[in-house]
Amino acid sequence: MDKSLFGIANFDVYVVVGILVVFGLMEVFAGYLKSSKRESGDWIQEVGSFFVLSVLIKPGIILAVLGLGVWLAPSFQYVWADWNLAIMLVFFLLIDDVLQYWYHRSAHEYEWLWRLHRPHHQAEEMGFFVSYRNAALYYLLMPNIWWIGLLTFLGGAKAIAIGLILKQLVIIGSHSPTKWDRVLYKYPWLNPLATLVERIIITPAFHFAHHGRSMQDGISDPNGNYGNMFSIWDQLFGTAKFTRQYPTELGLQKPTNDHWSAQYLYPAITSEDTNSNIARGFTKEDTTVSAPSLIQLEPGTYLWCQCGKSKQQPFCDGTHHGSKHKPLVFEVKRAGKVRLCNCKKTGEGPFCDDSHLA
Numbered sequence: 001m002d003k004s005l006f007g008i009a010n011f012d013v014y015v016v017v018g019i020l021v022v023f024g025l026m027e028v029f030a031g032y033l034k035s036s037k038r039e040s041g042d043w044i045q046e047v048g049s050f051f052v053l054s055v056l057i058k059p060g061i062i063l064a065v066l067g068l069g070v071w072l073a074p075s076f077q078y079v080w081a082d083w084n085l086a087i088m089l090v091f092f093l094l095i096d097d098v099l100q101y102w103y104h105r106s107a108h109e110y111e112w113l114w115r116l117h118r119p120h121h122q123a124e125e126m127g128f129f130v131s132y133r134n135a136a137l138y139y140l141l142m143p144n145i146w147w148i149g150l151l152t153f154l155g156g157a158k159a160i161a162i163g164l165i166l167k168q169l170v171i172i173g174s175h176s177p178t179k180w181d182r183v184l185y186k187y188p189w190l191n192p193l194a195t196l197v198e199r200i201i202i203t204p205a206f207h208f209a210h211h212g213r214s215m216q217d218g219i220s221d222p223n224g225n226y227g228n229m230f231s232i233w234d235q236l237f238g239t240a241k242f243t244r245q246y247p248t249e250l251g252l253q254k255p256t257n258d259h260w261s262a263q264y265l266y267p268a269i270t271s272e273d274t275n276s277n278i279a280r281g282f283t284k285e286d287t288t289v290s291a292p293s294l295i296q297l298e299p300g301t302y303l304w305c306q307c308g309k310s311k312q313q314p315f316c317d318g319t320h321h322g323s324k325h326k327p328l329v330f331e332v333k334r335a336g337k338v339r340l341c342n343c344k345k346t347g348e349g350p351f352c353d354d355s356h357l358a
């Protein structure tokens with residue numbers, strides 16, 4: 001099998017490292033690293049996770065799949081090696097990206113997987129190393145890496161090498177505080193290009209919205225914009241939100257204080273913070289009550305809890321993360337008293353419609 005690209009052995013590795021260096025230098029020169037509030041634990045987790053993923057987890061999974069393939073189905077090895085490179089590349093990227101979309105989305109919708117992905121959202125600043133900030137087990141279970149192993153076995157190594165370069169360029173770019181897409185929104189004559197770009201690939205504005213603290217700012221949607229390389233899946237499955245703006249507050253809606261070792265090695269190591277999802281014995285309780293709350297609200301934007309687990313009923317406090325629920329955003333234009341539903345059975349959310357009496 002020819003593992004070289006353009007006649008250069010390990011060309012893909014050089015390019016991916018090159019992409020990291022370029023974005024790293026851009027962050028240094030733009031002063032982001034200087035003004036960074038990241039603590040040592042953040043650096044240990046992000047840089048450490050990057051190296052463990054690159055040196056141990058990814059190669060380990062790929063070698064395991066290759067070994068299993070040779071052992072269980074040797075006649076299938078390299079059977080697709082004659083495919084046209086462009087077709088193989090598109091095939092690889094589309095399967096890879098749709099797998100990652102659903103894995104990532106599941107990591108927001110299922111509590112056990114959310115605990116492994118949650119460290120990614122504990123970062124309160126963007127940066128290219130943030131894209132590698134997940135629990136080790138999250139990467140071990142990541143279907144894309146197994147897909148890379150399978151397609152390598154079937155003969156798609158060259159397409160994978162090119163595909164990973166393109167993918168890293170988009171993913172690292174979408175996590176970088178350099179916000180390369182800003183220029184596209186600045187000049188009206190570039191708007192058609194901006195639309196074309198954002199409807200195909202993940203831009204920083206699109207992905208920053210996913211990292212925003214809560215939907216209250218009108219920009220963020222931590223329970224949406226799940227795509228990694230292409231935004232087509234979010235558009236197709238109804239989770240896309242395009243605002244062309246960047247949230248000012250990033251991170252978890254309900255921050256907790258977890259040591260980096262618990263974030264990275266959960267469930268082997270758990271958090272000391274009892275409010276954290278990764279603390280031993282952590283559970284979410286049903287906080288619904290039948291009586292509505294009569295509350296005086298000032299003009300503004302509010303989040304009404306729909307999951308029934310918030311400790312600040314009737315408002316959302318972020319407990320819904322790790323479930324399919326998200327809060328309902330509502331505007332109050334004039335100060336006054338409102339009856340907000342606490343039983344979560346109303347058909348006129350956030351307001352009580354007396355369903356609790358039925």
Ligand code: FES
Nearest residue numbers: 305306307316320
């Ligand atoms: S805590 Fe956010 S929807 Fe319930």
